[in-house]
Amino acid sequence: MEAYDELLRWAQDRGVEIHGIAPREIPGKGVGMVATKPLKANERLLHVPTSALRSLETIRPKVKKALPADTRVHALLAADLALDKPTTKKYAPWNAIVPSAADLATALPLAWSSPVLHNYLPPPARALLRAQQAKFARDWAAVSAAFPALAPDAFRHAWLLTNTRTFYHETARTARLPHDDRMVLQPVADLFNHAADGGCEVAFTPASFAITADRAYAEGEEVLICYGRHSNDFLLVEYGFVLEQNRWDEVGLDEAVLPELGEEEKRLLEEKGFLGGYVLDAKAVCYRTLVALRLLCVPRAEWERLVAEGEDGGEKVQAKVDRLLLRILCKYRRTVEGTIKELEGLEDGEPCQREILRVRWQQIRALIDQTIERLEY
Numbered sequence: 001m002e003a004y005d006e007l008l009r010w011a012q013d014r015g016v017e018i019h020g021i022a023p024r025e026i027p028g029k030g031v032g033m034v035a036t037k038p039l040k041a042n043e044r045l046l047h048v049p050t051s052a053l054r055s056l057e058t059i060r061p062k063v064k065k066a067l068p069a070d071t072r073v074h075a076l077l078a079a080d081l082a083l084d085k086p087t088t089k090k091y092a093p094w095n096a097i098v099p100s101a102a103d104l105a106t107a108l109p110l111a112w113s114s115p116v117l118h119n120y121l122p123p124p125a126r127a128l129l130r131a132q133q134a135k136f137a138r139d140w141a142a143v144s145a146a147f148p149a150l151a152p153d154a155f156r157h158a159w160l161l162t163n164t165r166t167f168y169h170e171t172a173r174t175a176r177l178p179h180d181d182r183m184v185l186q187p188v189a190d191l192f193n194h195a196a197d198g199g200c201e202v203a204f205t206p207a208s209f210a211i212t213a214d215r216a217y218a219e220g221e222e223v224l225i226c227y228g229r230h231s232n233d234f235l236l237v238e239y240g241f242v243l244e245q246n247r248w249d250e251v252g253l254d255e256a257v258l259p260e261l262g263e264e265e266k267r268l269l270e271e272k273g274f275l276g277g278y279v280l281d282a283k284a285v286c287y288r289t290l291v292a293l294r295l296l297c298v299p300r301a302e303w304e305r306l307v308a309e310g311e312d313g314g315e316k317v318q319a320k321v322d323r324l325l326l327r328i329l330c331k332y333r334r335t336v337e338g339t340i341k342e343l344e345g346l347e348d349g350e351p352c353q354r355e356i357l358r359v360r361w362q363q364i365r366a367l368i369d370q371t372i373e374r375l376e377y
Contacts, residue, residue: 003096004031004191010093011188017047021223023191031097032193032222039217045200046189046211053209054080054091054185056174066146073174073181074162075139082143082150082158094187098165101157106350107240108160110136114349120339120357122364124252124279125233132163132237164239165190171206194239196246198226232363242360251367253278253289256332260324265295272307280371285325293321293328326375329368336365 004023012018020043024034039045056073059080067076084091105111109118109129121129136159143155166183167190174182186209192200201212202225217223227235231250232242243249257278261269269275269292278289290312295303297320298313306313343358 001025003093007093007097007187011048011052014052015049016052016188017044018188019043019045021045024222026193026222029193031191032224033191035217035219035221035223038219039213039223041213041215043213044210045213045223046209048186048189048209050171050207050209052187053169054187055169055183056181067142071142072135072139073177073183074135074159074166075143077166077183077185078139078155078159078162079143079147079150081161082155083147098161101153104157104160104164104240106352108164109237109240111156111160112349112353114353116346116348117353117357120343120346120361121236122233122252122360123255124231125237125360128234128237167202167204167209169204169209192225193222194227194235194243195224196226196229196243196248199224202226232360236356236360242356242363247282249363249367250279250281251364253280253285253328253332255335256328257289257292260296260328261292265292268295268300268303274307280367282367282370285371289325290321293324296324297321322375326372329372329375333365333368333372336361336368340365 001023008018008022020035020037020039021033022036023031026032026034033045054077056076059076060083063080063083064076067079084095099107105113109121109125110132112118118126118129136156139159140152140155144150144152162183162185165185167186168182169184170182189209189211192211199213199215199217200223201214203210203212211225213223227239229248230238231248232246233250233252235246236242254276258266258276266275272291274288274291276288277286278292279286280289291307294306294313294317298306298317302313305311306317312318340358340361343354343361346354348354
């Protein structure tokens with residue numbers, strides 16, 4: 001952990017204040033922040049002045065000038081990182097502790113060496129990956145044109161570091177930018193791991209960032225923050241992990257529901273703004289799914305009235321919808337089972353990559369089973 005101790009000294013020299021926490025090895029999770037003493041709720045743990053951030057303002061002028069004016073901040077930060085020498089004194093302690101290119105290539109689907117595994121991502125995760133691939137391709141096109149000697153693997157490493165380690169930060173200048181461009185890199189703060197329910201309050205002003213405990217922590221306990229209310233599909237694509245317990249997790253149902261619809265039914269749903277985006281979570285099936293299934297259970301005129309008035313049609317209609325949903329979920333569960341079995345016999349990619357996909361599909365199966373159990377009760 002000597003490199004992390006050096007990082008803390010480097011950060012404190014730049015005005016970062018650290019209280020009662022330190023980076024430690026976390027079994028099964030790499031490095032995280034741990035309480036070095038009993039912590040109280042509302043105790044400030046970390047204070048990072050804006051001057052210690054890596055942001056739009058810290059990008060070297062030669063990098064900014066070489067790139068088009070409309071280049072996104074993500075690409076600018078990544079280019080600045082990729083073109084920086086790892087031993088540059090200004091950021092050497094931070095460069096020494098960030099994940100290597102090999103680490104990220106193992107964890108993040110965008111960098112997986114076997115594209116075959118992409119086909120085994122759940123459909124919502126595949127859609128997220130396609131969007132991520134498009135963003136990366138756009139950014140690489142701009143950066144490679146400006147810096148043709150830059151290796152694509154070096155830029156991808158920097159791009160993924162930026163994608164996984166930035167925090168939202170709004171200033172008078174960045175407020176004029178698109179929401180996704182209000183990002184900064186925060187040495188030390190980026191060592192906190194994620195929990196669905198958090199464990200700290202993260203707040204910012206134009207002058208600084210602060211992380212404050214929102215509950216008591218025992219000495220030696222890992223201190224966590226929440227990266228956002230994200231499903232495990234999102235966490236897998238964006239960060240390379242899934243949570244065992246995630247209250248925000250959900251299952252995409254487009255693959256199960258859309259094949260049940262005819263072209264006219266799809267046209268009607270699209271006209272009303274209810275085509276696709278079907279999900280279930282641990283508590284319920286989403287309203288969009290119920291609207292689509294009602295179309296298969298009642299005459300069109302009645303369905304249009306129910307949509308216009310925001311009603312469910314009463315117990316008889318709901319009973320029909322529940323029976324249809326049960327049939328669809330049982331059918332989809334068989335598809336999920338087949339995917340899990342295929343993964344167990346697959347040899348493409350690395351074992352840990354196949355394993356996280358298997359675990360993800362098992363989580364999906366468990367959420368489907370919960371809903372089936374409620375419907376059968």
